[in-house]
Amino acid sequence: MKYLKVILVLASALVFAACTANKPIVSLGLVADPQYADQPTAGKRYYRESVWKLKEAVDTFNHYKVDFVQTLGDVIDTKWESYDSILPVYRRLDPHIENYHSLGNHDFSIDSTHMPQLLDRLSMPAFYYSYTRKGWRFIVLDATDYAFFSNPFHNYPLDDVDGYYQSTQGQPNHYAWNSAIGRAQQEWLKSELALAESAGQKVILFAHMPLLPEEDSHNLWNGEEILTIIQQNPSVVAYINGHNHAGSYHFQDGVHYVTVFGMVDTEISSYAILNLYKNSIELKGFGNQRSFRLKM
Numbered sequence: 001m002k003y004l005k006v007i008l009v010l011a012s013a014l015v016f017a018a019c020t021a022n023k024p025i026v027s028l029g030l031v032a033d034p035q036y037a038d039q040p041t042a043g044k045r046y047y048r049e050s051v052w053k054l055k056e057a058v059d060t061f062n063h064y065k066v067d068f069v070q071t072l073g074d075v076i077d078t079k080w081e082s083y084d085s086i087l088p089v090y091r092r093l094d095p096h097i098e099n100y101h102s103l104g105n106h107d108f109s110i111d112s113t114h115m116p117q118l119l120d121r122l123s124m125p126a127f128y129y130s131y132t133r134k135g136w137r138f139i140v141l142d143a144t145d146y147a148f149f150s151n152p153f154h155n156y157p158l159d160d161v162d163g164y165y166q167s168t169q170g171q172p173n174h175y176a177w178n179s180a181i182g183r184a185q186q187e188w189l190k191s192e193l194a195l196a197e198s199a200g201q202k203v204i205l206f207a208h209m210p211l212l213p214e215e216d217s218h219n220l221w222n223g224e225e226i227l228t229i230i231q232q233n234p235s236v237v238a239y240i241n242g243h244n245h246a247g248s249y250h251f252q253d254g255v256h257y258v259t260v261f262g263m264v265d266t267e268i269s270s271y272a273i274l275n276l277y278k279n280s281i282e283l284k285g286f287g288n289q290r291s292f293r294l295k296m
Contacts, residue, residue, distance in 0.1 A: 024275035024282070026133050029061035029069040029097075031271050032242030033262035035106055036086040037077035044245075044265045047077055053269035053287075054089045060286060062094045064273055067133060069097060072242035072260060073104025073143070073208030075122070080110040083121055102140045103127065104208040104242060105177050108149045115153035128185055130192050136276060137196040139189065141207040143220055143241070147179030156182075164221040173219040178209060180221040186229060193233040202296075204276075205230070205239045210248070212257045218244040230255055237296055238281060240274070247289065256281070261289045 034054055037047040061069055069090070076082035090099050101122040108115065119127065127142040144150045146161050164180035181189075196203045209220040211227055220226060230236050231253050238256040245262025247270075261270040269287035285291040 024277055026136055026276040027064065027066045028274050028276075029057065029066045029271065030072065030240065030260050030274055030283075031057055031069065031263060032072040032260035033074040033104065033106075033245055033264055034071075034086060035074045035077040035262070035264035036082050037079065038082065038085065039077075045077075046264060046267060049267070050264055051085060051089060053263050053271075054086065055092065056269055057263075057271040057286070058089060058092045060271070061097060061273070062092070065094075066097060066273060068100060069093060070100045070138070070140070070206055070240075071102065072206060072240065073102050074106040074242060074262075074264075075101070075104075076109070077106050077264070078109040080114045087121070099123070100131070100138075100140060102206055102208055103142055103144045103150075105144060105147065105149050105179065108144060108147075108153075112152040115150075118153075128188065132201065135201055137192065137199075137201040137203045137235075139192050139203060139205050141181060141189065141205060141226075142185060143181060143207040143209040143243075144179050145182045145185055146221075148176050150179070168221050172215050172217040173221065173223075175217065178218065178221055181207075181226055186225065189226075189229055193229070193235060196235045197233065201235060202276075203233070203236045204274075205236060207239070207241045209243050210241045210257065210259050211239060212250040212252060213248065216244060216248065216259075227252075238294075249290075249292065251294075256294050258283065261285075261287075 034050040036050040039047050075086055101124050130139045146164050151161055168174040210216050210218055211223040236255050240258045242260055244259050245265040247261035248259040250257040263270050266288040270289045271286050272289045273284045275282040280295050282293045
């Protein structure tokens with residue numbers, strides 16, 4: 001009987017160790033481009049359906065007890081009033097799950113008089129910011145920094161905005177609905193990455209616009225500048241974004257570039273849970289979002 005108890009204790013310890021080994025260090029929910037609007041479906045965009053899709057995503061995040069949720073921009077399609085219908089869905093998150101947003105181009109598809117209230121409406125501490133969890137630093141970039149659609153608020157010299165735009169002449173991303181990350185934000189990003197390096201933290205970057213692959217028509221106007229910063233910082237593990245609703249995955253110089261499938265572009269929904277382990281990251285997709293596990 002004594003030996004049986006010992007065996008049972010050892011077996012329990014092994015099971016516990018296995019469960020602990022399989023448990024992610026950090027788990028987070030990802031949502032890209034709900035783009036809610038009270039308007040009929042147009043092509044592949046099911047605008048009204050984003051409310052129930054987001055509810056399903058929130059219920060899933062609660063079930064898996066994620067640490068936090070990061071939305072990658074374009075909560076709405078147009079109109080300030082659209083926020084009144086879609087943002088309350090996030091309140092269904094369990095109290096321990098924190099909720100973060102980044103800005104997308106459609107978030108600025110509102111009357112310009114409301115733009116000064118945008119950060120408060122999305123409960124964002126700043127246009128770009130960071131937070132840390134268990135040895136990881138998460139950096140939220142403002143990909144809408146220099147853009148025609150956001151300039152009624154930022155009021156940068158129009159020649160500066162147009163300079164970024166014109167630099168893409170003849171390239172796939174030469175569209176006015178794209179944008180650039182300016183010098184001030186780039187310097188801030190460098191300082192954040194330096195802090196992560198000195199603290200021994202791994203880094204994940206979040207933004208709305210993609211950087212890769214090069215032929216993506218949705219890419220940031222000055223993506224090469226941001227890629228150079230990333231390539232100079234070995235602490236960066238992944239860059240995760242929305243904007244291109246088709247989604248994509250690209251690997252370059254040790255960094256994973258993930259575009260999350262747009263929630264608005266499907267009848268069934270699309271969202272993901274990102275699990276971070278010591279030596280790998282797992283993207284668990286739901287709906288139209290594919291799943292994959294990536295080594296670090």
